[in-house]
Amino acid sequence: MPEQKHIFLSKSKYGSGLQCLKYLWYQFNLKNEIPAYDPETLEIFKQGQIVGELAHQLYSEGIKLKRDWNPEKMAARSLEASLQRKPLFEAGFVYKNAYAIADILVPVGKDEWDLIEVKSSTRVKPENIYDTAFQKYTYEGAGLKIKKCYLMYVNNEYVRQGGLDPRQFFHKEDISDQVTELLPGIEKKIEAMLRVIGDKSMPDIKVGPHCEAPYECPLQEVCWKFLPDEDVFTLYRGGKTSFALMERGILQLKDIPADFELSDKQRLQVAAHISKKPYIDKPAIKEFLSELKYPLYFLDFETIAPAIPYYDQTRPYEDIPFQYSLHVVEKKGSLPRHYGYLAPGDIDPRPEILAQLKEKLGRSGSIVAYNSGYEIKCLQLAMRTYPEYEKWVEEMNLRMVDLWVPFRKFFYYHPDQRGGGSLKNVLPAMTGKGYADMEIAGGGAARFEYMRVTFDKKVAESERQRVRAALDRYCEMDTLAMVEVVEALGEISHLK
Structure with a gap:
């Protein structure tokens, strides 16, 4: 197909083709119909x-090369820069229909180069090897001599002390042998992808585990829209079971044969969807509620986990609370009191959060959190940096009660949960209330919005204050939701 000579496959599009040819076809033929990335993905x-x-x-x-969106012009600019025999950043080269931009090319000896692929992950992943092999194929085809291939990734044991030390922040691993093993098959893969791109009809690719691995495909709204309500992919921890059912043509929970092997929790879930009634284990709920000791402290953290640590004594991707919400119920039937804190961001927020919580959490009563292991983890990480709180954190951990337990263990399951046990699923199913009208309605959005308005100095003050107000409302909603879920469980446990 002669028109293919004008088509260039970039590293990212080659990766798309390896994961799903249908997505690759969309990128060239129906690009405008691909849903936009959400703000969390962009962050x-x-x-x-x-x-x-x-x-x-x-x-x-x-030398950092200025990007030219014309691959051939970019290649000419990069080739000229390579004559200087200095490290090159984001140099792009073309070979046949392949076009790749290198994170770093380092001159070695008289005429060779080391290729360094930089990733924000904390280990080498299989897809990284495929990426680097595509680059080596392209660069060597363009005339460069590649001596070694390296993956440079984040050292998650690095602890920031004052200014950043890039030499300690990164690990560099030689992946040359793994890359070499993949080189022979690349050209045929590219040829196959070009045939798919040039076809007027999109390839018929069935949905499968590849829709989420190694990356979540943005076409899921398109490809999965055939599923009916209460589909088999809402099965609790369905995984391979859900795909096996789909392969047999079974798409709805109600159509699962009685003799099909399911876990006990999945059986309870299916029965609830068929009956349209919640499953309730009253004795188990009563036993769980009996563990709650007043006063009750409903606690929730919002956290950041930046790749590059903002504060001293922190590590890459360390969970750092920047906000907490606390509702306190002194005794059964009393109205909750709310406390909260949202850090300004200019200094490590943990000392202030630890000090406030030590004052407000008292010395007795249950501390209730949803998936409490996360709050415990955040406190323990903070304790590592601020050891003066060690004894207090240990005492707080003993008082923790996980509100996720009744839903994770299926003491209660409502069909409206759609297989999910998160607070976002449970609250509307039990109370009819929810997060639908909130500007920020999830932990991921809270994390990235806080980072955006706190550390991006270009954000206007009015925008910063608007987002901070939305963060306050969201975090307060999380702990108020826990209060209401506990009340709902209490009502259910007394039903006849």
Whole structure:
């Protein structure tokens, strides 16, 4: 097909083709119909860019090439820069229909180069090897001599002390042998992808586990829309079971044969969907509620986990609370009192949060959290940096009660939960209330919005205050939701 000579496969599109040819076809033929990335995904990309820029600091004489969106012009510019025999950042080269931009190319000896792929992950992943192999194929085809291939990734044991130290922040691992093993098959894969791209009809690719691995596909809204209500993919921990049912043509929970092997919890779930009534284990709920000792302290953290630590004595991707919400119920039937804190961001927020909570959580009564292991983890990580709180944190952990337990263990399940046991699923199913009208309605959005308005100095003050107000409302909603769920469980346990 002669028109293919004008088509270039980038590294990312080659990766798309390896994961799903249908998605690759969309990228060239129906690009405008691909749903836009959500703000959380965009922020993850931004973190990757920041990590990449930090890696450049390891090569002080490096040259960063200005991006030209014409691959052939970019290749000519990069080839000219390569004559200087200095490290190159984001140099792009073309070979046949392949086009790849290198994070870092380092000159070695007289005429060779080391290829360094920089990732914001904390280990080498299989997809990284495929990415790097595609690059080596392209660069060598363009005339460069690649000596070694490395993956540079984040050292999650690095502890920031004052200014960032890029040499300690990164690990660099030689992946040359793994890359070499993949080289022979690349050209045929590219040819197959080009045939798919040039076809007027999209390829018939069935949905499967590849829709989420190694990356979540943005076409899920398109490809999965055939599923009916109460589909088999809402099965609790359905995984391979859900796909096995789909392969047999079974798409709804109500149509699962009685002799099909399911876990006990899945059986309870299916029965609830068929009967349209919640499953209730009153004795188990009563036993759980009996563990609650007043006063009750309903606690929730919102956290950041930046790739590059903002504060001293923190590690890459360490969970750092920047906000808490606390509702206190002194005795059964009393109205909850609310306390909260949202950090300004200019200093490590943990000392202030620890000090406030030590004062407000008292010395007795249950501390209720949803998936309490996370709150415990955050406190223990903070204790590592602020050991003066060690004894207090240990005491708080003993008082923790996990409100997720009745739903994770299926003491209660409502069909409206749609297989989910998170607070976002449970609250509307039990009370009819929810997060639908909230500007920020999830932990991921809270994390990235806080980072955006706190650390991006270009954000206007009015926007910053608007987002901070939304963060206050969201975090308060989480702990108020727990109060209402406990009340609902109490009412259910007394039903005849």
